[in-house]
Amino acid sequence: MKFLRYMRGYCRVKVREEKAAALLSLLMERKISFTPTKKAGDGLISFYTPYRFPEEAEPLCEDIHRRSFLSDLYRYRKRAGLALGFILTAALIFVSTLFVWDIRIVGAENTEEEEIFAALERRGFRIGAYIPSLDKERIAMEITKDDGRFSWFKINMRGTVATIDIHERTGRDGIEALTPPSNLIASCDAQIELLDVSGGATVVKTGQTVKKGELLVSGVIDSQALGYRLVRARGSVYGRTTLEYDVKIPVRYRQKLRSNTVLGEKSIIFFGKSIKVFKNDRISAEFYDIIERKTRVTLFGVPLPLYTAEKEYICYETREARRTQTECLREAYAELALKSSADMDGAEVLARHTKLDFGEEYLTLCEQVDCIIDIAREVKIGG
Numbered sequence: 001m002k003f004l005r006y007m008r009g010y011c012r013v014k015v016r017e018e019k020a021a022a023l024l025s026l027l028m029e030r031k032i033s034f035t036p037t038k039k040a041g042d043g044l045i046s047f048y049t050p051y052r053f054p055e056e057a058e059p060l061c062e063d064i065h066r067r068s069f070l071s072d073l074y075r076y077r078k079r080a081g082l083a084l085g086f087i088l089t090a091a092l093i094f095v096s097t098l099f100v101w102d103i104r105i106v107g108a109e110n111t112e113e114e115e116i117f118a119a120l121e122r123r124g125f126r127i128g129a130y131i132p133s134l135d136k137e138r139i140a141m142e143i144t145k146d147d148g149r150f151s152w153f154k155i156n157m158r159g160t161v162a163t164i165d166i167h168e169r170t171g172r173d174g175i176e177a178l179t180p181p182s183n184l185i186a187s188c189d190a191q192i193e194l195l196d197v198s199g200g201a202t203v204v205k206t207g208q209t210v211k212k213g214e215l216l217v218s219g220v221i222d223s224q225a226l227g228y229r230l231v232r233a234r235g236s237v238y239g240r241t242t243l244e245y246d247v248k249i250p251v252r253y254r255q256k257l258r259s260n261t262v263l264g265e266k267s268i269i270f271f272g273k274s275i276k277v278f279k280n281d282r283i284s285a286e287f288y289d290i291i292e293r294k295t296r297v298t299l300f301g302v303p304l305p306l307y308t309a310e311k312e313y314i315c316y317e318t319r320e321a322r323r324t325q326t327e328c329l330r331e332a333y334a335e336l337a338l339k340s341s342a343d344m345d346g347a348e349v350l351a352r353h354t355k356l357d358f359g360e361e362y363l364t365l366c367e368q369v370d371c372i373i374d375i376a377r378e379v380k381i382g383g
Contacts, residue, residue, distance in 0.1 A: 010051055010067060012048055017044070023061065035049075100162055103120070103161075105164045111168060120164070180382075182219050182378050184377065185213055185376075185379050187212065187375050188375055190373075197236075198235045199231055199232055200219050201233075219232060238372055243373075244367070245367050248363075248364050249362060249363045253320075254320060262280060264290070265309075266308070288313035292310070292311050293309065349371045354366070
């Protein structure tokens with residue numbers, strides 16, 4: 001950590017690449033530790049060592065820069081106020097390293113991060129928590145035990161930043177098995193083309209015509225050995241159908257014109273707590289667009305649990321405008337794509353039938369799509 005390196009003192013060494021091997025060998029002979037080397041440009045490499053650097057190694061170096069908290073303090077010894085500020089700042093930073101400054105979650109694909117934050121907070125793990133008091137292994141074990149969605153849950157601390165590594169369960173023993181029993185029903189009228197069912201009892205067959213809402217795969221299974229039991233119906237049922245979409249774009253609309261930007265709010269967020277330092281009460285959000293900015297504060301290269309947050313209110317005026325036919329078409333096809341994106345994901349399109357009507361007030365776009373899609377929609381039993 002840069003702050004701890006500064007408190008202990010360090011040397012930043014630059015050396016020519018052709019002399020680097022000899023210098024590093026000498027340091028290893030003297031049992032002096034050093035950080036991994038990095039290229040510094042112009043044929044130089046750089047690295048860090050402890051503050052005390054052997055004199056016999058100096059001729060091999062191109063540049064040596066020493067720095068420490070004590071040396072900076074000594075430099076300002078005759079300026080008591082500045083020296084005291086150094087001491088208090090260092091003490092504050094050191095004490096604050098004992099608290100959690102940030103929590104990052106890695107691997108949560110099917111779980112909302114808010115749920116994980118809530119589970120951690122119920123066990124006392126939050127931004128601002130005192131790190132020595134946290135039993136990370138116990139907390140991770142409890143969450144893994146209580147929430148069957150996770151096969152792996154680990155809390156890694158790097159300085160003041162906690163990284164939550166998560167592996168979510170998949171397959172029969174994971175998320176699939178934890179969901180309640182269900183049926184698959186038809187999401188629209190269609191003719192069955194293909195059945196790909198991995199759970200439940202199929203009640204339709206290929207070539208059959210079904211209506212919207214009709215049962216396709218049942219989650220109720222009758223077994224002579226076990227009797228009736230409820231399971232989750234899983235799989236895909238592909239059917240040939242026609243989907244219809246209507247889009248209406250007004251020719252006249254209200255155009256927004258930006259006029260000026262006003263600072264609405266300014267606040268400081270410390271350990272997750274927001275403190276407002278400025279608020280413009282004369283602004284009505286009804287006539288403004290809002291842009292929010294959040295910036296983390298650093299000191300000596302160390303990120304602090306302190307953020308500055310601003311809300312800017314962008315004032316706008318409206319005026320009546322008129323779209324051209326080309327602009328209406330562009331808007332219509334964009335809205336059509338948005339409307340049909342969920343239905344058409346993975347669909348096999350057989351034909352499209354499009355009808356356009358450009359009137360005085362509206363452009364109307366109607367499209368019929370002949371396609372083969374997965375018509376199965378899951379419905380919980382008893383839900």
